[in-house]
Amino acid sequence: MSDSWFVIVNPVAGKGNFNKIWNTIQQELTTQKIPFKYAQTTHTKHEIALVQNAINEGFKKIISVGGDGTLHHIINGIMSQKTIDSQEITVAVIPLGTGNDWIKTYNISKNIKEAISYIKQEKKIHQDIGYLELKNTSSYFFNVAGIGYDGYVVNKLNKLKRFGHIAYLLSGIAGLLLYKKTEFTIEVNNQIIETKCLMTLFGICKFSGGGMQLTDYKNSSNGLFDITIAKNFSLIDLLFNIKKLYNGKIVEHKKVETHLSNSLLITPKNTTDVPYIEADGELIGQGSVKVTMFKKAIKIVIPLKS
Numbered sequence: 001m002s003d004s005w006f007v008i009v010n011p012v013a014g015k016g017n018f019n020k021i022w023n024t025i026q027q028e029l030t031t032q033k034i035p036f037k038y039a040q041t042t043h044t045k046h047e048i049a050l051v052q053n054a055i056n057e058g059f060k061k062i063i064s065v066g067g068d069g070t071l072h073h074i075i076n077g078i079m080s081q082k083t084i085d086s087q088e089i090t091v092a093v094i095p096l097g098t099g100n101d102w103i104k105t106y107n108i109s110k111n112i113k114e115a116i117s118y119i120k121q122e123k124k125i126h127q128d129i130g131y132l133e134l135k136n137t138s139s140y141f142f143n144v145a146g147i148g149y150d151g152y153v154v155n156k157l158n159k160l161k162r163f164g165h166i167a168y169l170l171s172g173i174a175g176l177l178l179y180k181k182t183e184f185t186i187e188v189n190n191q192i193i194e195t196k197c198l199m200t201l202f203g204i205c206k207f208s209g210g211g212m213q214l215t216d217y218k219n220s221s222n223g224l225f226d227i228t229i230a231k232n233f234s235l236i237d238l239l240f241n242i243k244k245l246y247n248g249k250i251v252e253h254k255k256v257e258t259h260l261s262n263s264l265l266i267t268p269k270n271t272t273d274v275p276y277i278e279a280d281g282e283l284i285g286q287g288s289v290k291v292t293m294f295k296k297a298i299k300i301v302i303p304l305k306s
Contacts, residue, residue, distance in 0.1 A: 005029075005092070005119070006054035007038035008047050008074055010066030013096035021112070025065060025094060028113055032120045036063070047073035052081045061090045063119065067097030068143065072280040078298060079129055079140040086294075087126065092119045092301035099281055102143045105205040105220060106302040123304050126296035127220050128204050132279060133290040141279035142298075144208035144215065147266055147289060148199030149230075151276030152179045153209075154283045181232060183269035188227060188261050198233040200266055202226070202291050208281070213248035216258045223295035227259040262293040 007029075011018045029036055037059075039050050051062055051074050062078070064071045071093060078086050094115045095103050109115050130141045179198075186193040186200060201208070202225040203215035215226035233255055244250040251258050267288045268275050274286045 004035040004037060004059065005061045005063050006051070006057075006059040007036050007063040007065060008050050008054075008070070009038055009040045010047075010070040010096070011040050013066040013070060021096065022065075024112055025116070028116045029119075032116055034116065034119055041066075041070070045073050045076075048077035048080070051077035052083075055081055055083050055089070060084070060088055061092070063092045063094060065094045065096060067095065067099040068102055068280050069099070069282055070097075071102060071142065072282050075129060075142045075298065076140045079131075079294070086129075086297050087299065090122075090124055090299040090301060094119075099210070101207040101209070101211065101281070102205055104207040104211065105143075105217075106300075107305070108303060118301050118303050121304055122301060124299045124301055125221060127298055127300050128223055129294045129297035130202065130204055130225065130279075131292045131294060132277065132284055133292070134277065134285045135287055137285050139279050139282075139284045140294075141204070143205045143280045144201060144203040145277070145279035145284075145291070146199050146201035146208075147184075147268070147277045148182055148197065148275050149179050150199050150201065150209065151278040151283065151286075154278040154281060155276045180273060182273075182275045185267045185269065186229065186264060187266075188259050188264040193229065193257075195229065196232050198230040200230070201228040202264065203228070212245045214245065214250060216251045217248070218260065221296050223293055224260045224262055225264070225291065225293060227261060227264060229257040229259070231255045231257065262295075264291050265289075266291070 041047055047070060062074060064074050078089050093103060093108060095110050130145060132139045132145060181196050181198055183196050201214050205220050206217040207213060215228045217226050228251060241250055241253060250256060276286050277284045277289050
């Protein structure tokens with residue numbers, strides 16, 4: 001069992017052509033002599049139960065076939081199980097779907113053959129994992145999480161998914177036009193920051209929101225969050241800085257403040273229109289959030305050239 005991989009497959013991530021893609025993946029895994037067993041998800045968050053059952057069966061190597069949402073739930077399944085230390089588990093990704101922000105940090109190819117070749121080579125690093133504690137729920141995350149505008153956009157996106165790919169554009173526009181900036185109290189590095197801001201982000205990896213670089217990324221294994229506080233940004237500010245959202249220069253804007261820390265506490269002052277919290281593009285909840293770090297919590301497979 002120690003040499004075999006357990007593959008968790010999200011059939012919704014295949015852009016309507018899943019069966020053909022999945023057949024190609026199975027053939028390539030066999031061709032590259034990678035032993036595996038697999039299961040397909042049938043409902044939301046099914047990945048959590050599947051990965052925990054696999055770990056209970058003795059699997060320590062997991063492949064995620066899908067997008068960031070699939071990987072998000074797999075990570076939550078791994079981190080919340082008590083069978084073995086999460087640092088003993090290796091996770092690899094064969095990306096499907098349209099999001100896939102996490103793979104950009106490590107230059108993981110969307111080409112199936114190349115992605116599987118990384119699994120064969122099995123170059124691994126330990127990556128940090130974040131943990132969100134809300135009043136009524138909690139969640140682990142592996143990429144970028146935030147509160148405010150980005151949470152608002154993810155919430156709108158969930159309601160607009162029936163419109164397909166244009167939903168991302170529609171939810172972003174809705175956020176720019178309708179989201180009301182919130183007063184936050186942010187406790188970080190023994191500082192108390194009280195500010196009206198568009199959003200506060202806390203990142204482990206580099207990209208989010210479809211390829212945007214909104215944090216001052218340092219390292220995904222240093223045990224520290226790259227924190228961005230985007231203060232009283234206006235619609236005009238965003239429109240004039242669209243390029244900087246994608247090249248990482250937005251952190252240099254005079255209305256942006258950055259920090260490095262292994263924890264923070266964010267409390268919105270609003271009692272109405274309580275802001276949403278998202279992690280890895282998944283809606284987590286609303287309200288106050290405590291953010292803490294698990295340093296080098298999981299092994300991940302990356303390309304040899306990384």
